[in-house]
Amino acid sequence: MNVMNNTDELKTVVEIPLELDRLANNAEEAARAFIAAGTAANTVRSYRSALTYWSAWLQLRYGRALGDGPLPDTVALQFILDHLARPLDNDDWSHLLPPGIDAALVAAKVKSKTGALAFNTVSHRLAVLSKWHQANQWPSPTEAVGVRTLLREARKAQSRQGVQVRKKTAAVLEPLQALLATCTDGVRGIRDRALLLLAWSGGGRRRSEVVGLSVNDVRQLDAETWIYTLGATKTDNSGVRREMPLRGPAAQALAAWIEVAAATSGPLFRRLYKGGRVSGRGLSGDQVARIVQRRAKLAGLEGDWSAHSLRSGFVTEAGRQGVPLGEVMAMTEHRSVGTVMGYFQAGSLLGSRASRLLENTKAEETGANLEVHPYSTEAKAR
Incomplete structure (x- = not known):
């Protein structure tokens, strides 16, 4: 086997050697295609919707297009403050998104109605922004300590005012x-x-x-x-x-x-x-x-x-x-x-016995030997 001849032949095929820490353009596109194909359709739709909103908000708030480069953590902080309602001293609520921009987002049909967004929605859009940065191999602004701290404290503030994260009813x-x-x-x-x-x-x-x-x-x-x-x-x-x-x-x-x-x-x-x-x-x-x-x-x-x-x-x-x-x-x-x-x-x-201590005490006092299911209105004899 003539190694030198094979090396010469390879040189004629590879015109521009790749750098070891970079992918070829077509390889990067192929990688993106694999990621998209391996993601559930509902997830893809939710990502697309979130990125569409980010694009519109960035354009209106900063005059900047999504994809121009990595976003600083100040943009993520502003997004949280613009969209999460915070309690005021007079028991009212406020958020920082200017009314004109809010109305423009609704007119563009990327927002269903004016006003603050739910905590889950803001969290999801921040997560999608992080995914977007990861896909572009950029540092994510959502990982900044200030962003994570603000999001955590905002959740606590809303919770103290009785705003709960909505969960779907469980079909037991x-x-x-x-x-x-x-x-x-x-x-x-x-x-x-x-x-x-x-x-x-x-x-x-x-x-x-x-x-x-x-x-x-x-x-x-x-x-x-x-x-x-x-x-x-x-x-x-x-x-x-x-x-x-x-x-x-x-x-x-x-x-x-x-x-x-x-x-x-x-x-x-x-x-x-x-x-x-x-x-x-x-x-x-x-x-x-x-x-x-x-x-x-x-x-x-x-x-x-x-x-x-x-x-x-x-x-x-x-x-x-x-x-x-x-x-x-x-x-x-x-x-x-x-x-x-x-x-x-x-x-x-x-179903814990610890949640029915009073019932057990009453049963002993009356001599009854009954078991009450927490979801039932009838007592069943053992």
Whole structure:
């Protein structure tokens, strides 16, 4: 093997050597394409919306375009002060965004209405700005100590004034049963019942995971058990397909829907035409959310309902019933213990004996031997 000849040939092919710490332009574009393709569609939409807002706000506030270069931490600080309401001494609220700019953002349709933004919205847009800087290999202004301190203290100030971070209502067992009780309207009810039970009993599936399932992703083991297969999800993009169980009522509901849908391929959960005729088109994530909201309204349930209610409800109910956290996370595929613990602990505490000390004392005094479930209005004899 003639090493010298091979080296000469390579020199004629590579006209401009790359620097070791830099990517070629086309390689950088390819890397961006991989990142975009590996990100859930809902996440991409939320990123796009946040960056559109940043672009409009920067132009109006600073006369600067997003992408001109890294932003200093003062811009992130100003964004927080412009958009988060702070309490005043007279019990009123104020934020620093000039009314003219506020109105212009609404007119440009990047903001739904004038006024301060919710804490969660501001936090999300700061997180997207950080992602944007990371993608461009710039230092993120949101990591500055001053920015993180201001955001933390602003949250405390709002909390002291009674402003709480909004969470979707968790569909624990009783409200879930109320949702299912409304699914009596023919084909639509059969579909919605199967969807609700798969999303809930199948491990609190995200709406993107539910609409991503195809008919070929499910198979029946016996009358009481089905298996469904998950591919890429928000927290698992490894490409390894994982099988999850569906048992009892969830398995029965899925069997009923598949029989009615009469499909051998394509989306598992489909849109319906008038008259209950099944379409070949799959549901969208937004339609899953609307199904949950519609069923909650029909059931007369109060609260802030969404597709996420099924996921949080599954975890909360598992905590109520004392299911080990590891088993819960194996089903939900949560990667962060901190993310799942809030719901799990809330459910665990609802069933805790420590929360019923007075009831236990009264039971001893009256000689009764009763167990009162924290969500039940009736005492059940042991």
